[in-house]
Amino acid sequence: xxxxxxxxxxxxxxxxxxxxxxxLRLMETQGAEVICPVLLNNSPARYEKALADASLLxxxxxxxxxxxxxxxxxxxxxxxxxxxxxxxxxxxxxxxxSLRPGSVGMQLVEVMEAGLARAQELAxxxxxxxxxxxxxxxxxxxxDKFIFKIPAQGYLFNENDCxxxxxxxxxxxxxxxxxxxxxxxxxxxxxxxxxxEIEQFDEIGSLESGKSMMDALSPVSGRIVAxxxxxxxxxxxxxxxxxGRGWIAEIELTDFDSDKELLLDAAAYSMIVEKKxxxxxx
Numbered sequence: 001x002x003x004x005x006x007x008x009x010x011x012x013x014x015x016x017x018x019x020x021x022x023x024l025r026l027m028e029t030q031g032a033e034v035i036c037p038v039l040l041n042n043s044p045a046r047y048e049k050a051l052a053d054a055s056l057l058x059x060x061x062x063x064x065x066x067x068x069x070x071x072x073x074x075x076x077x078x079x080x081x082x083x084x085x086x087x088x089x090x091x092x093x094x095x096x097x098s099l100r101p102g103s104v105g106m107q108l109v110e111v112m113e114a115g116l117a118r119a120q121e122l123a124x125x126x127x128x129x130x131x132x133x134x135x136x137x138x139x140x141x142x143x144d145k146f147i148f149k150i151p152a153q154g155y156l157f158n159e160n161d162c163x164x165x166x167x168x169x170x171x172x173x174x175x176x177x178x179x180x181x182x183x184x185x186x187x188x189x190x191x192x193x194x195x196x197e198i199e200q201f202d203e204i205g206s207l208e209s210g211k212s213m214m215d216a217l218s219p220v221s222g223r224i225v226a227x228x229x230x231x232x233x234x235x236x237x238x239x240x241x242x243x244g245r246g247w248i249a250e251i252e253l254t255d256f257d258s259d260k261e262l263l264l265d266a267a268a269y270s271m272i273v274e275k276k277x278x279x280x281x282x
Contacts, residue, residue, distance in 0.1 A: 174238070191228070
């Protein structure tokens with residue numbers, strides 16, 4: 001499938017310059033169509049056909065994520081994302097502040113291009129997703145007018161309010177009912193990169209509402225094999241069904257037995273929720 005690329009427009013920063021360089025590289029090597037964010041914002045109809053016929057890659061320069069927010073504002077379906085500043089950190093490369101790409105900057109462009117190629121290969125070769133069942137029985141924590149639901153069985157939690165449901169060698173992870181009620185109406189979801197190796201408590205995505213922002217921290221270590229792309233267009237699914245349709249990522253587990261030592265069952269997590277709810281009302 002043809003690829004369209006929406007890069008960051010922040011050419012006053014090194015990360016924005018490298019976002020543009022990556023977009024140009026993919027245009028040359030893959031025949032991708034680069035979408036100008038300024039023209040897209042001012043005249044969305046200009047790119048209507050191009051976006052309808054292609055998968056969309058968004059390349060953000062810095063954590064402001066202007067390109068992603070533009071895509072979200074226009075209701076575009078985003079198939080993949082890259083955050084240049086995070087990629088530089090992961091690769092251990094200091095790209096400096098020059099507005100020219102430079103040798104280190106171009107090295108990072110090559111690293112990001114290779115990572116995107118690997119992610120595409122994984123997307124093609126992955127086994128069918130494991131069947132995960134939504135919970136039916138819950139423990140509840142009541143505080144003031146709030147009622148927080150916690151699956152009674154099959155889920156474990158970290159103290160950062162993220163859950164894991166493991167089936168065989170794979171697991172789904174997401175955020176708890178306490179999180180979705182605390183954030184209120186969730187309006188934006190930033191997924192992690194498919195194919196990335198993660199350690200326990202690494203970031204696996206971020207959620208934003210008009211009230212606040214939260215980075216979801218993985219309860220387990222492994223490799224991200226899928227993200228819930230439905231949340232990009234419909235982040236409100238986390239509010240509606242945090243333990244089911246609102247899952248964030250699917251992970252191929254590497255050391256679940258060790259990970260479980262730092263996780264909580266439903267009863268233990270309910271005590272954490274009760275304490276946090278009380279603190280939030282002070």
